[in-house]
Amino acid sequence: MRLEDTIKALTDRVSHDPHLAASLHEVISTVTAIRSTASILAETRALEPEWQNRFHRNLDEDSLRLATGAEALVRYLEAAPDARADIKSPHDELHAFLEEHGFHFPALESTGGAARIEALISRTGRLETDAARSLARDLLTRYVRDAARLPLSVISGAIAVHGTAPGAIADVTGTDMATVFRRLAMLPEAVAGPVGLVVCDGSGTLTLRKPVLGFDIPRSAGACALWPLYEVLARPGTPLRLRLRQGDARVLALAVSDTLVPARFDRPGVAHPYMLLLPDPGREVAGPAREVGMTCQLCPLSDCEARREPSILESGF
Amino acid sequence: MGKSVLLIEDERNIIEAIGFILSRDGWEVTTHSNGRDAVEAVRTRRPDLVILDVMLPDRSGFDILKDIRADAELAATPVLMLTARGQEKDREMARRAGASRYMTKPFSNAEMLAAVHDLVGS
Numbered sequence: 001m002r003l004e005d006t007i008k009a010l011t012d013r014v015s016h017d018p019h020l021a022a023s024l025h026e027v028i029s030t031v032t033a034i035r036s037t038a039s040i041l042a043e044t045r046a047l048e049p050e051w052q053n054r055f056h057r058n059l060d061e062d063s064l065r066l067a068t069g070a071e072a073l074v075r076y077l078e079a080a081p082d083a084r085a086d087i088k089s090p091h092d093e094l095h096a097f098l099e100e101h102g103f104h105f106p107a108l109e110s111t112g113g114a115a116r117i118e119a120l121i122s123r124t125g126r127l128e129t130d131a132a133r134s135l136a137r138d139l140l141t142r143y144v145r146d147a148a149r150l151p152l153s154v155i156s157g158a159i160a161v162h163g164t165a166p167g168a169i170a171d172v173t174g175t176d177m178a179t180v181f182r183r184l185a186m187l188p189e190a191v192a193g194p195v196g197l198v199v200c201d202g203s204g205t206l207t208l209r210k211p212v213l214g215f216d217i218p219r220s221a222g223a224c225a226l227w228p229l230y231e232v233l234a235r236p237g238t239p240l241r242l243r244l245r246q247g248d249a250r251v252l253a254l255a256v257s258d259t260l261v262p263a264r265f266d267r268p269g270v271a272h273p274y275m276l277l278l279p280d281p282g283r284e285v286a287g288p289a290r291e292v293g294m295t296c297q298l299c300p301l302s303d304c305e306a307r308r309e310p311s312i313l314e315s316g317f
Numbered sequence: 318m319g320k321s322v323l324l325i326e327d328e329r330n331i332i333e334a335i336g337f338i339l340s341r342d343g344w345e346v347t348t349h350s351n352g353r354d355a356v357e358a359v360r361t362r363r364p365d366l367v368i369l370d371v372m373l374p375d376r377s378g379f380d381i382l383k384d385i386r387a388d389a390e391l392a393a394t395p396v397l398m399l400t401a402r403g404q405e406k407d408r409e410m411a412r413r414a415g416a417s418r419y420m421t422k423p424f425s426n427a428e429m430l431a432a433v434h435d436l437v438g439s
Binding site: 021024025028029031032033035036037039040043044051054055058061062194211213214248249279 | 328330331333334335337338341371372377379380401402406407409410413422423424425426429
């Protein structure tokens with residue numbers, strides 16, 4: 001593995017592993033104090049003995065902290081269950097492709113977009129497997145259909161009047177909510193502002209994830225059962241709108257269910273829950289926030305009735 | 318005449334070191350080390366510059382920054398955010414919350430001095 005890949009893998013890992021992030025934070029804080037203190041000692045001419053003593057004592061303290069912290073970090077990195085860090089699924093490839101394009105495809109906005117799909121797929125280096133290319137083909141085909149139903153000029157006009165309120169946009173354009181959600185999430189940020197989206201299937205498996213505003217979405221593991229996404233999975237007829245707090249991140253979540261195939265007596269229906277993520281309008285506008293996590297293994301919330309496995313955060317360091 | 322800076326940070330030895338270099342540089346330095354009443358401290362002290370750590374006890378630096386930006390009387394105060402995480406996600410959150418500048422730990426004393434001079438023109 002090249003150094004660049006190693007760093008990329010570690011960076012990914014830090015953003016999905018609060019435990020690792022916390023211990024790195026401890027080490028980096030200590031290094032910061034040491035670096036600044038050492039420079040003062042080395043560079044300040046005629047430093048008063050009182051200051052000199054104090055900074056020497058601080059250095060001594062911090063170097064001990066650094067040694068302990070670094071040792072714990074190495075122990076954790078060696079023991080942590082992360083052998084799969086660089087194995088990518090077709091969905092990971094699809095998402096690397098979408099991120100490469102910022103989830104927006106100007107070439108597919110105008111008429112005749114369908115004819116340009118294959119060019120997009122063959123030009124990228126992110127779609128390495130047939131499975132991933134097939135996923136991308138399906139997604140882009142739906143993108144073209146969505147863009148025809150709700151053209152850029154129409155949705156931009158609706159946003160200018162109603163803001164990014166999906167209900168109002170659906171009403172004035174006569175479009176279903178899921179289409180509005182997909183369009184909002186795949187517009188340039190200059191048009192719609194920051195918009196995130198999570199889509200899952202009937203098993204709860206995440207099929208589309210566009211994180212935004214610091215709200216983390218797990219890459220492979222099951223997500224947090226407290227997300228309203230899963231409530232609309234259970235009650236498809238009841239759209240939900242509420243504020244979510246996940247660590248430092250605050251977002252407004254809107255969840256609806258998109259019915260692909262209605263249920264009949266002889267076959268189950270197929271529905272996909274959608275959860276749109278928008279900037280937090282505050283408590284006064286949208287009520288109290290629900291505290292949620294990302295995935296149990298990496299969740300600091302204690303006392304959670306929905307927890308399905310212990311957090312590695314509790315395993316001690 | 319010295320400019321004033323309020324350093325909101327919870328690591329004692331970082332406070333001492335940064336406090337020292339800023340004082341020597343002619344700043345009038347005050348410090349505050351918890352998140353809970355940090356906004357109150359900004360309101361009382363009215364510094365020319367705030368240096369704000371992202372990870373504080375009791376309250377996140379992002380929330381504190383949002384409150385500063387939402388307060389008409391404090392909104393124009395330049396805020397230099399410090400974080401130990403250089404991830405894109407944090408940079409994005411700091412930018413959206415209205416940070417004037419974002420600095421990743423560890424930094425050198427020279428970088429710190431250059432940043433504060435940049436934010437508060439001498």
